[in-house]
Amino acid sequence: MRCIAALVGTAFCLTSLAQDIPLGASHVATLPTPAAAGDALVSAAGVVVALCEGGKILVWPVPEAKSRREIDRGEAAANLLAISADGRFVVLRDKRDGVLVLDVTTGAARFEARLKHPAMIAPAYVGSNPVAFSRDNRRLAIAAIGEAAQIFDLGTGHRLYSLSPTPGGTNAVAFSRDGRLIASADTDGSVRIYDASDGGLIARNEDFLSEVFAIDFSADGKEVIAGGGDRVVLHIDAASGRTVRRSNEVAEPVVYIGVSPAGTDVGIALMQADHNLRPAPVYLTDDRSGDLKRSWTPNDAVHGIGWTFHGRLLAATVSTQAVDVWRLR
Amino acid sequence: MGNDALSRRELLYRCAATGVLTLAPTISLSAAAAAIDAATTHPLKPTDWQQLGPFYKRRAPSQTQLRIAGDQGLPLAVHGHVFSASGEALPQAQVEIWHADHFGHYDLRGYRFRTSLLTDEGGGYQIDSIMPGRYTDRPFPHIHYIVTAPGHKVLTTQIYFATDPVYDGDPQRNFKRNPDLTGPELIRPVLLTVEAGKEISGQVQFEIVLERL
Numbered sequence: 001m002r003c004i005a006a007l008v009g010t011a012f013c014l015t016s017l018a019q020d021i022p023l024g025a026s027h028v029a030t031l032p033t034p035a036a037a038g039d040a041l042v043s044a045a046g047v048v049v050a051l052c053e054g055g056k057i058l059v060w061p062v063p064e065a066k067s068r069r070e071i072d073r074g075e076a077a078a079n080l081l082a083i084s085a086d087g088r089f090v091v092l093r094d095k096r097d098g099v100l101v102l103d104v105t106t107g108a109a110r111f112e113a114r115l116k117h118p119a120m121i122a123p124a125y126v127g128s129n130p131v132a133f134s135r136d137n138r139r140l141a142i143a144a145i146g147e148a149a150q151i152f153d154l155g156t157g158h159r160l161y162s163l164s165p166t167p168g169g170t171n172a173v174a175f176s177r178d179g180r181l182i183a184s185a186d187t188d189g190s191v192r193i194y195d196a197s198d199g200g201l202i203a204r205n206e207d208f209l210s211e212v213f214a215i216d217f218s219a220d221g222k223e224v225i226a227g228g229g230d231r232v233v234l235h236i237d238a239a240s241g242r243t244v245r246r247s248n249e250v251a252e253p254v255v256y257i258g259v260s261p262a263g264t265d266v267g268i269a270l271m272q273a274d275h276n277l278r279p280a281p282v283y284l285t286d287d288r289s290g291d292l293k294r295s296w297t298p299n300d301a302v303h304g305i306g307w308t309f310h311g312r313l314l315a316a317t318v319s320t321q322a323v324d325v326w327r328l329r
Numbered sequence: 330m331g332n333d334a335l336s337r338r339e340l341l342y343r344c345a346a347t348g349v350l351t352l353a354p355t356i357s358l359s360a361a362a363a364a365i366d367a368a369t370t371h372p373l374k375p376t377d378w379q380q381l382g383p384f385y386k387r388r389a390p391s392q393t394q395l396r397i398a399g400d401q402g403l404p405l406a407v408h409g410h411v412f413s414a415s416g417e418a419l420p421q422a423q424v425e426i427w428h429a430d431h432f433g434h435y436d437l438r439g440y441r442f443r444t445s446l447l448t449d450e451g452g453g454y455q456i457d458s459i460m461p462g463r464y465t466d467r468p469f470p471h472i473h474y475i476v477t478a479p480g481h482k483v484l485t486t487q488i489y490f491a492t493d494p495v496y497d498g499d500p501q502r503n504f505k506r507n508p509d510l511t512g513p514e515l516i517r518p519v520l521l522t523v524e525a526g527k528e529i530s531g532q533v534q535f536e537i538v539l540e541r542l
Contacts, residue, residue, distance in 0.1 A: 145380045145381070145382075146378055146380065146381075146485065167381065167475060167477075167483040167485060168380070168381025168382060168385065168475070168485050169380075169381065171382070171383075187381045187382050187383075187385060188381075188385070188387070189385070189386070189387045209386050209387050209388055210384065210385065210386045210387070210437060211381075211382050211383055211384065211385050211386075213383070229383070229384055229385075229386065229437055230437075231437065253383075253437070273384070273434075273435065273437060274433065274434055274464065274465075275464070275465045276465075277465065
């Protein structure tokens with residue numbers, strides 16, 4: 001009872017839409033594509049990258065959206081999985097379950113890793129992070145389904161270590177901003193927190209019943225913020241794994257969580273469980289109180305979402321002829 | 330394992346000698362012994378892996394009757410056994426099963442069409458449920474499994490149904506129409522039964538083989 005009371009006492013509300021909550025998002029840019037884009041991602045540097053049918057990768061700086069770089073990877077390119085904060089590297093999944101890290105400034109491959117089944121939350125599940133870059137661009141964490149998530153040296157391409165094997169694998173991974181911790185959102189309903197120097201398990205949270213899809217660290221690295229099929233967001237103490245705050249239930253599973261550069265706001269995106277290509281709400285919340293600051297339900301499903309260095313929360317939707325970029329904050 | 334195989338053959342001969350075991354006239358004692366040896370020396374192929382999610386939920390109740398009055402969809406009984414790769418039945422193995430309802434919806438709020446069972450002394454399990462519906466991004470009806478037994482690798486897998494029109498009546502040839510499959514083994518035949526005065530129902534058998542750690 002004490003535990004339940006504690007959780008209730010620290011609950012925060014994502015669903016009670018007060019009348020003064022701003023709705024909607026500002027349209028930033030329409031980026032025409034020569035073919036339908038399957039995936040689109042947003043980097044912290046404001047670079048938007050899209051993968052079109054036929055394997056053409058398009059890169060735009062936003063909001064200028066004037067210059068566009070094209071890289072043709074052919075039919076082998078299956079999905080875009082991640083983009084580095086500076087927009088320099090993108091991670092592709094090929095149709096043979098290889099993971100390719102590509103330097104978009106040169107179009108050259110940095111390295112390729114072969115996994116049994118790389119996690120692929122994007123695009124159908126919006127913009128979660130099946131692959132995460134450390135802030136210094138030195139390490140890359142790749143979540144995998146059916147095997148342990150793996151950590152690579154981005155410079156050499158060498159695999160450094162694997163995280164704990166879990167029954168179904170890992171949906172998403174995140175580095176703390178200081179690079180000392182890694183958190184994993186696991187298919188068995190666990191959130192695991194690791195020492196990023198050697199992959200040693202520090203703590204585990206088992207307060208979710210369903211799969212965890214989305215994960216990020218608070219700006220100071222002391223908390224992990226996670227959500228998934230349970231349709232709640234948990235704030236978890238990174239040192240102990242204990243839940244310190246729990247949101248009320250939201251309408252649909254949580255598939256993206258991203259903390260703003262200043263650490264004050266959290267972007268949260270949902271996925272329609274019954275039809276994950278249909279639009280679902282995106283929320284902007286206050287990190288400490290959990291209060292809802294903005295709510296937006298786009299006309300098309302969000303494929304990529306992320307914070308820029310300047311504190312803008314950008315989201316990308318795709319249509320058959322363009323990628324549209326929207327700003328929530 | 331060598332001693333284990335010898336003891337089985339020895340046991341077979343001793344049982345036959347004492348009259349405990351009687352073989353059908355068409356099966357010789359040596360043929361039966363050879364069959365046992367073959368089963369012992371030729372391990373079973375572990376069941377193919379399939380992805381777990383995305384809507385697994387822990388702590389499902391132990392229940393075999395997943396279908397309740399009023400549920401839409403073809404009544405479907407699923408049964409089978411859990412074996413080790415050496416062919417031994419695994420009692421007390423945990424079999425977690427879940428699937429979508431007739432309309433392709435997973436129950437995220439509760440535990441409809443979700444169960445966690447322990448196999449019986451013979452490694453058997455069974456559920457009484459419905460044929461799952463299809464949903465947009467995975468239009469191939471399927472049932473999810475996680476199977477756990479001490480000393481064995483955890484298996485996550487799924488079964489599909491040979492009655493699904495996508496396989497055009499020939500899953501052996503057309504399994505590749507389902508991009509999640511690398512072979513036809515997980516597409517299970519459905520035995521349809523029509524009894525006078527009752528609704529049509531289906532039965533599916535799914536035998537599971539776990540790989541040793």
